[in-house]
Amino acid sequence: MGLRFAFTGGREGWVRLLLTAVGVGLGVALLLLTTALPNALTVRRDREEARLDYTYSQTVMPRADNTLVIADIDTTYREKDVRGRLMEPEGARAPLPPGVDEFPAVGEMVVSPALKELLASDSGKLLRERLPYRIVETIGESGLIGSAELAYYAGADGLATKINGSSVARIDRFGDPHPTPERSDPVLVLLSLVVFVVLLTPVAVFIAAAVRFGGERRDRRLAALRLIGSDGGMTRRIAAGEALAGALLGLVLGAGFFLVGRQVAGSLEVLDVSVFPSYLNPSPLLAVLVAVAVPAAAVLVTLFALRGVVIEPLGVVRSARPARRRLWWRLLLPLAGLAMLYPMIGKGRTHGDFNQYLVTGGVVLLLVGVTALLPWIVETVVARLGRGGVAWQLAVRRLQLSSGTAARMVNGIAVAVAGAIALQMLFAGVDSDYTKQSQNDLSRAQMQVSLPGGVPVGAAAGEFAATQGVRKVTALSGGTLGDTRKDPASSIELSIGDCAALRELATLPSCHDGDVFVLRGAEYDSDTPKLARPGRTLYLDPSYGSEHSGEVAWRVPPELKQAQSIKDPTGVRRGGIMMTPRALPEGANAWVTGDIYLSLDSSVPDVREYVRNTAARVDVRADAMVWSASEQSRRFTSIRTGLFVGAACVLALIGASLLVSQLEQLRERKKLLSSLVAFGTRRRTLSLSVLWQTAIPIALGLVLASAVGLALGAVLLKMTAQSIRVDWAGVLSMAGIGAAVVLVVTLLSLPPLLRLMRPDGLRTE
Structure with a gap:
């Protein structure tokens, strides 16, 4: 009733x-x-794990009919993450990423529906300059973690020579290579x-x-x-x-x-x-x-x-x-x-x-x-x-x-x-x-661009200096100096830059191109006093278990200037050796990596996007990071x-x-x-x-x-x-x-x- x-x-x-x-x-x-x-x-989470393409290993997989060379070229556009990958298949059985039916050719890319819509709109103008590829297909749902995700796969060639075990790797399948239960x-x-x-x-x-x-x-x-x-x-x-x-x-x-x-x-x-x-x-x-x-x-x-x-x-x-x-x-x-x-x-x-x-x-x-x-x-x-x-x-x-x-x-x-x-x-x-509170000094720089090895740091610094909204450019490069060519027992840090850049790292008595300095007062640096001795031979980019590295020999000059270390833009007191570009040994440029610290004019609209576009022009693998006061x-x-x-x-x-x-x-x-x-x-x-x-x-x-x-x-x-x-x-x-x-x-x-x-x-x- x-x-x-x-x-x-x-x-x-x-x-x-x-x-x-x-x-x-x-x-x-x-x-x-x-x-x-x-x-x-x-x-x-499952779809994110299914498309993982990192090896987490310094050992390079041999080339085969079922291998693929893939490069991580993630970027950010107006505070939204854009997942990007360059792919070069090395055989007929190379693994396809989830949601992709066939590999894009060089100069082409497969994009997510959200990214395709963004690139076709007026608001995606600056991002189109960063992605100079032709869209040939869209990524299927199985290859994305959300309907609004911005992602793309682009075709490339010559990636095999740039394999470094981290951002560029050779894989034979997608997914976590070492799945472990998370505590x-x-x-x-x-x-x-x-x-x-x-x-x-x-x-x-x-x-x-x-x-x-x-x-x-x-x-x-x-x-x-x-x-x-x-x-x-x-x-x-x-x-x-x-x-x-x-x-x-x-x-x-x-x-x-x-x-x-x-x-x-x-x-x-x-x-x-x-x-x-x-x-x-x-x-x-x-x-x-x-x-x-x-x-x-x-x-x-x-x-x-x-x-x-x-x-x-x-x-x-x-x-x-x-x-x-x-x-x-x-x-x-x-x-x-x-x-x-x-x-x-x-x-x-x-x-x-x-x-x-x-x-x-x-x-x-x-x-x-x-x-x-x-x-x-x-x-x-x-x-x-x-x-x-x-x-x-x-x-x-x-x-x-x-x-x-x-x-x-x-x-x-x-x-x-x-x-x-x-x-x-x-x-x-x-x-x-x-x-975690960041040690980065935001009063000296607001963005950092990390360049891969072999990219001329001086030319890149000029590109950034000409970028709209950039006030100041500090270009530094560096590497590692070891006491032997293979598996050194001791090693120290090497920092390279012009005099103005080196003054961001230390208090210098005087500086001219060609000078070499040894740093004092660094944090956690016990090897510098015994390795940085005049006449001693050190090796740039020594090998640690891998078959190939730079291993460029360099003799410590008799006239070695002393410099007192200060906090660099990242808040760290560096140790080791500092040198100006002219003092760098022949053939060493190919084995040093560069970091460019940028001070920006925040009143310029989209200044970060201009910097990221410049980074992509310098090298598609360049990583442009925005500094923040904390990380969570x-x-x-x-x-x-x-x-x-x-x-x-x-x-x-x-x-x-x-x-x-x-x-x-x-x-x-x-x-x-x-x-x-x-x-x-x-x-x-x-x-x-x-x-x-x-x-x-x-x-x-x-x-x-x-x-x-x-x-x-x-x-x-x-x-x-x-x-x-x-x-x-x-x-x-x-x-x-x-x-x-x-x-x-x-x-x-x-x-x-x-x-x-x-x-x-x-x-x-």
């Missing part, structure tokens, strides 16, 4: 059912998307687990709230059923059937929303992360769990909500003064959560893994404790509110009559903000463990990125579900609003009262969320053996975001509110 009432209750029934189904459907869609994230991340970091595992729980708990809270849409009208209908003979148990079963109908329809809508969202996700890029729709396949077990849990939760929530409602044949005994809510059992939930987390305090990353069940249970109980405490807090506070303007009195009286409904509306926001504050504290607390662990960054992506989705759900809930509340009060307008109440007053009805519960919810979030964050920091530090800016920003979502929802609900505030709303049949 409950199912039939839901679907055959006329226009009112359909509206109520649709509102419930949309609310549940939005939650189900996000649950399915969230449960699909682990699979998406796994597929991205998990307990703190990163904890971060991942807490992120997952914090993102899912607000979704579950919203689904629980959505199945209670239209509760007051439903109870009045149940009273009519009591009048014609149904008993209390039957009315509750009928109510459960109605809720089950909304939940089942919500599952159908949720599956539809998920499929739509899955396709939309394939065209989006959030924080430089993109996926293909095929990646977002939820685990079948988790999907079945969602399909069973949501209807079951709908029935249980409905029965729980009716426990304190006496439905009599002549009405619902809820309009009388309700019994005051009790506090003691509401405190048990957060206390039980703290008790579950307490055994893991002080564990850190050195005392084994965290118990996943205790972590999940403890965090869930703390966050659910927010939903239990908030109704009591709202009821207690609004009961003491009184005097004020007409709008204030209308709002306060409404909240006093139905504080539970107001609390349910903001429960999800409060839970999301509490979890976000805790995670903000945890990320801020462990950030220093995964962030890639796994830590990916978890933080996942949090931001998930939080964006949860906030979108919060806003959408809150809007649906607000519209349902306005629909329930249509006749009341029309009556007030008919009696002469100004629309501005009613609109302001609606704003107050939302603002008071959300303010109380955010205060509670901040307290619970700070407590949870402190416990998590103690679990990771970190000192407790509160990031007040982060706490205020999280609370501000929550308040902003509510404000936006309230503003969006004003147009339907104005339509409802008409005297003709009193018309009835």
Whole structure:
């Protein structure tokens, strides 16, 4: 009968059912998307590993019919990574990279769809100058980690002579040559687990709230059923059937929303992360769990909500003064959560893994404790509110009559903000463990270009000096000086540059082209005093196990000047020998590598792109790096990125579900609003009262969320053996975001509110 009432209750029934189904459907869609994230991340990682082309070995593989020479020429364009490879097949059976059907010829390239679109647009003009190849094909999905990835493979020749075991290598297959299981970091595992729980708990809270849409009208209908003979148990079963109908329809809508969202996700890029729709396949077990849990939760929530409602044949005994809510059992939930987390305090990353069940249970109980405490807090506070303007009195009286409904509306926001504050504290607390401060001196240079061996450093420096937006060029090259040709027991560093460049490394007494200096005061340099002796023969680029190297002999000159080492642009005090270009022995230029440090004019638009284009013209293998003040662990960054992506989705759900809930509340009060307008109440007053009805519960919810979030964050920091530090800016920003979502929802609900505030709303049949 409950199912039939839901679907055959006329226009009112359909509206109520649709509102419930949309609310549940939005939650189900996000649950399915969230449960699909682990699979998406796994597929991205597997595809990244499947196309690996590094040998991680100094031993060069012999040429054969099944070998391929490949060069890493990655670049960056306007802060987006561009994956680039040069390929030269050496036989008919050379391995093809995943997603590529045939090798591009010299001067041709195979590109990802996103890169093809970028190169065809006006915004890709500077990148086209860097990639002077003709597009002949696109890379298939199996060769990309995301739909928005920028990647290309270009044909080349003559790569075999440039093999160096790192950026240029010979391979006979793609994939990790030495796969080893990665040891998990307990703190990163904890971060991942807490992120997952914090993102899912607000979704579950919203689904629980959505199945209670239209509760007051439903109870009045149940009273009519009591009048014609149904008993209390039957009315509750009928109510459960109605809720089950909304939940089942919500599952159908949720599956539809998920499929739509899955396709939309394939065209989006959030924080430089993109996926293909095929990646977002939820685990079948988790999907079945969602399909069973949501209807079951709908029935249980409905029965729980009716426990304190006496439905009599002549009405619902809820309009009388309700019994005051009790506090003691509401405190048990957060206390039980703290008790579950307490055994893991002080564990850190050195005392084994965290118990996943205790972590999940403890965090869930703390966050659910927010939903239990908030109704009591709202009821207690609004009961003491009184005097004020007409709008204030209308709002306060409404909240006093139905504080539970107001609390349910903001429960999800409060839970999301509490979890976000805790995670903000945890990320801020462990950030220093995964962030390395750079020693680079950004006041002396902002970019560094590393040149491969054999590239004339002087000519390259001239190219960069003529590049738009470059203020200063410091060109240095260098290598290693050993005491023997093969496998030297001792070696020292060799730095080469003109006098101006050498003054960036040391304090010089005087300098002329042809001078040679020995450095004093370097860090970690014990071999220089015994090797840098006049008359001793040293060898440039000695061999370490390989068959071929430069091994250029050089005799230390009798006149060796002393120089005091200072910090170079990378923040290091160098040791060894410094020399000007004229002092370099004959034939040594081919075996030294160069580094060019650039000071840039940041006011020039796209100055970094001009530098990268110049680097590509000098040598396609040149690596142009932008200096930054710090570097962060890639796994830590990916978890933080996942949090931001998930939080964006949860906030979108919060806003959408809150809007649906607000519209349902306005629909329930249509006749009341029309009556007030008919009696002469100004629309501005009613609109302001609606704003107050939302603002008071959300303010109380955010205060509670901040307290619970700070407590949870402190416990998590103690679990990771970190000192407790509160990031007040982060706490205020999280609370501000929550308040902003509510404000936006309230503003969006004003147009339907104005339509409802008409005297003709009193018309009835």
